[in-house]
Amino acid sequence: MEPTTTTFPPPLVRLPGSLEECRIPTLPSAAYYIADFISEEEEKLILEKVERAPKARWRQLTHRRLQTWPSDLVRNTLVDSSPLPEWLEQPVIPRLLSIPLSKTDADNIFACSPHGRPNHVLINEYPPNTGIMPHKDGGAYHPVVCTVSLGSSLCLNLHKSKEDGALDPEPVWRILQEPRSLLITTAELYTDYLHGIEPVAADVDLSGETIANWSLLRSPSTYRDGHHTRQTRTSLTYRDVLKVSKLGSKLGSVFKRP
Numbered sequence: 372m373e374p375t376t377t378t379f380p381p382p383l384v385r386l387p388g389s390l391e392e393c394r395i396p397t398l399p400s401a402a403y404y405i406a407d408f409i410s411e412e413e414e415k416l417i418l419e420k421v422e423r424a425p426k427a428r429w430r431q432l433t434h435r436r437l438q439t440w441p442s443d444l445v446r447n448t449l450v451d452s453s454p455l456p457e458w459l460e461q462p463v464i465p466r467l468l469s470i471p472l473s474k475t476d477a478d479n480i481f482a483c484s485p486h487g488r489p490n491h492v493l494i495n496e497y498p499p500n501t502g503i504m505p506h507k508d509g510g511a512y513h514p515v516v517c518t519v520s521l522g523s524s525l526c527l528n529l530h531k532s533k534e535d536g537a538l539d540p541e542p543v544w545r546i547l548q549e550p551r552s553l554l555i556t557t558a559e560l561y562t563d564y565l566h567g568i569e570p571v572a573a574d575v576d577l578s579g580e581t582i583a584n585w586s587l588l589r590s591p592s593t594y595r596d597g598h599h600t601r602q603t604r605t606s607l608t609y610r611d612v613l614k615v616s617k618l619g620s621k622l623g624s625v626f627k628r629p
């Protein structure tokens with residue numbers, strides 16, 4: 372008889388039974404990291420949609436460009452209450468809402484947010500050597516931030532404000548976000564800390580001692596030598612905007628991008 376060889380395909384999507392299983396252990400309350408949140412095929416499809424969006428959808432900043440869906444915020448208000456396009460809805464949102472908080476709490480992470488789900492997506496594109504200054508996301512959103520990373524890994528840095536309110540330039544923690552991963556930050560991490568991305572060509576000094584989510588990475592062996600050269604990384608940031616214009620899609624159409 373022929374010997375049978377069994378080959379296992381790499382896992383496509385691996386969701387935890389609950390968020391507490393993927394809580395980043397050393398961080399204050401609370402951040403969660405899911406390495407295999409979307410598949411390579413889903414990643415490819417989303418990146419194609421991002422790339423093919425009409426030119427007017429892109430806002431070009433000095434080093435980075437971004438898209439907002441369904442629209443920009445005007446005075447902290449979402450001016451267009453149209454639904455998100457299908458490619459931002461599926462598969463991310465149902466998957467996100469399907470994960471219970473813990474073994475004993477069946478609520479999902481948006482159970483207490485005003486709309487019970489994210490209603491806004493910001494897409495940021497970071498070629499190598501680009502980043503985002505340390506900042507807080509402010510009062511426009513419910514304090515739950517869900518970031519899907521596509522295309523390349525990079526480090527998100529968390530900073531404390533000093534006593535006098537000035538930024539401490541040395542990050543207190545670093546989170547490595549692999550492509551296809553989901554990072555959720557909430558609560559104290561949202562309100563009390565700043566987050567930013569250094570504008571560098573490579574992330575260095577990567578190890579179990581320096582990276583808060585090292586134990587949750589898909590492939591820590593990729594970073595064995597402590598060095599990762601960046602390629603373009605695109606992020607999708609899902610949030611619930613607290614205020615939505617009552618005029619909904621009517622006013623929205625004035626501000627709406629194509």
Ligand SMILES: O=C(O)CCC(=O)C(=O)O
Nearest residue numbers: 493495503508518606608
């Ligand atoms: O791209 C990221 O991961 C962070 C983006 C961000 O912090 C923001 O747009 O407020």
Ligand SMILES: [Fe+2]
Nearest residue numbers: 506507508566
């Ligand atoms: Fe931010």
